[in-house]
Amino acid sequence: MARKKIVAGNWKMNLSPRKAEKFTKEMRSVINTDNVEVVMCVPFVYLTMVQEILDGTKIKIGAQNMHYADEGAYTGEISGKMLSRMKVPYVIVGHSERREYFAETDTTVNIKALKALSHGLIPIICIGETLKQREFERTFEVISKQLAIAIHDMSEEDIAKIVIAYEPIWAIGTGKTATKEQAEEVCAAIREQLRTQYGDIADSVRILYGGSVNEKNANELFNMPNIDGGLVGGASLKPSFEKVVHYQ
Ligand code: PGA
Numbered sequence: 001m002a003r004k005k006i007v008a009g010n011w012k013m014n015l016s017p018r019k020a021e022k023f024t025k026e027m028r029s030v031i032n033t034d035n036v037e038v039v040m041c042v043p044f045v046y047l048t049m050v051q052e053i054l055d056g057t058k059i060k061i062g063a064q065n066m067h068y069a070d071e072g073a074y075t076g077e078i079s080g081k082m083l084s085r086m087k088v089p090y091v092i093v094g095h096s097e098r099r100e101y102f103a104e105t106d107t108t109v110n111i112k113a114l115k116a117l118s119h120g121l122i123p124i125i126c127i128g129e130t131l132k133q134r135e136f137e138r139t140f141e142v143i144s145k146q147l148a149i150a151i152h153d154m155s156e157e158d159i160a161k162i163v164i165a166y167e168p169i170w171a172i173g174t175g176k177t178a179t180k181e182q183a184e185e186v187c188a189a190i191r192e193q194l195r196t197q198y199g200d201i202a203d204s205v206r207i208l209y210g211g212s213v214n215e216k217n218a219n220e221l222f223n224m225p226n227i228d229g230g231l232v233g234g235a236s237l238k239p240s241f242e243k244v245v246h247y248q
Contacts, residue, residue: 005222005229006163006206007245008039008124009236010064010092011046020046023237024053030242031059036229038245039090040236041124044078047088062090062124065098068108068115080112084119091116092231093123094150096169106149113150117158124163124231125150126210127190131170139168140189147193159198163206164190165231171211173233177221183209184224191226215243222247 015023020042031038041062042050051061067077083091093116094109109125116123127146129139143166151159166186171178178186187207194202209221210231221227235244 003204003206003228004037005035006037006039006208007218007222007229007247008041008062008090008092008163008165008208008231009241010041010095010210010231010233011043011237012064012097012233013043014237015043015046017046017049021049021053024050026239027242028054028057028059030239031057031245033246034058035248036245039124041090041092047083047086051087060089062092063088064092064095066091066093066112066116066121068111070115080115080119080121084121088121090122090124090163092165093125095126096128096167096172106146109146109150110152113162114153114158117154117161122161122163124165124208126165126167126231128167128169128172128211134168134170139186143186143190144193147190151194151197156198156201159194160201160204163208165208165210166190167210167231169211173212175212177212177214177217178209180217180220180224180227183221184226187224187226213244215240215247218244218247 038059039062041064063083066080070081093112098104113123129142133142168178191202206228208229208231209227213230213232214235
């Protein structure tokens, strides 16, 4: 089954309102592809503006996080329900920076992902090992556990919708990309784990690689059999994001 590639940009906490507007307009005029689903995950405060600029294009928007409660006394939080009502189709869940700085755990990632799905959002679920874990040859064990908990209680229907982003933490923002073989090996293991649990639905799940993806390495990474595109941080803020999207 052919899986449509996804290139998702993750702006993180970057760009002024003016720069965000200018950059989005620039991307709108240069990105044009039917082969790749392009998603721009922007700060909450820019979602509406970016959505309006991209209206009528094929580029979609996404949030970078959400809360699992629908509403209530959670000062400063944004719920999946709100995102869904604002017609935001994608949401990143469990990015390693959220795990590291905001105490997210595999369990909260699971609760958020289930809640996102219940509101019709597509969660981009991030998993990845630290450098130490890789050096101690624990990568597969760590990834397998993170994945198992993240997808706990998901139905076959849910699994067909989710996107998984394999992001080795040592490759994020470091300029140190995993080799295409390293990335493929883990993405293939992720798919195998999904297959063991859910059968052939595993073939329709999009598994992305993230970690210092840029216009130079996108082509070789995204052409690996089990890598269905990328989650792109630093390079999603540059004009060359267009080249990452048109990697072929
Ligand atoms: P990077 O970030 O491309 O800057 O390494 C990737 C990410 O954090 O999703």
